[in-house]
């Protein structure tokens with residue numbers, strides 16, 4: 001049985017997120033490590049984090065997904081902006097290390113015309129420096145839609161990053177909207193896509209999923225999330241994905257355009273797919 005949850009606001013702290021998750025029958029959740037604009041994180045409240053961890057354990061939650069700010073681009077062109085992004089990564093890893101065993105997910109980055117190879121070596125350099133401290137955190141590369149110069153729009157590109165970093169503490173988070181927009185037909189060829197993922201990346205590296213429908217057709221490279229059943233992927237395909245035996249143990253997080261009541265409905269829907 002997968003763990004189901006959604007993206008939550010971290011404003012009230014960690015125990016508040018655990019409570020909110022519980023109130024919508026979620027047993028995992030995702031949150032931004034800081035304001036999406038990438039401003040300084042406020043000082044972590046270690047007592048709140050420790051109590052939240054204990055509550056998660058008592059309620060048999062699965063691993064959480066801490067999400068980096070969208071603006072963190074480890075392969076941006078200006079060296080000082082790149083240093084700032086690497087600094088954000090290091091600080092965020094320290095924060096997530098206070099929630100041992102959970103995941104830190106980020107968008108690999110956009111090479112902004114520097115080229116794929118340069119972008120990948122810059123991402124790898126930042127990751128290697130972040131991994132030096134040996135923190136109890138697994139870093140996840142998110143599969144991307146491949147918009148503009150975004151890296152991670154293909155499984156091969158993620159494989160190149162994994163090879164360049166060569167650490168078992170780096171995994172992958174598969175976003176259903178992103179892979180669909182990137183041209184992977186998870187609607188009509190789920191088995192083929194999972195086989196390709198396994199061949200190129202390895203299913204053992206897959207640690208979490210983002211469950212979203214897409215506002216655009218296959219291969220559109222747009223990245224616009226839709227509510228479940230209101231996009232081009234559709235409920236039948238999403239039901240096959242969340243009930244697939246190869247994915248059964250993973251946290252699955254909604255990032256659909258919803259408020260809490262909408263998330264509650266979608267989590268109930270996802271759970272109904274598993275029971276049937």
Ligand code: FE
Nearest residue numbers: 067106107142
């Ligand atoms: Fe993301």
Ligand code: FE
Nearest residue numbers: 142175210255
């Ligand atoms: Fe996502």
Ligand code: ZN
Nearest residue numbers: 177178223225
């Ligand atoms: Zn997205």
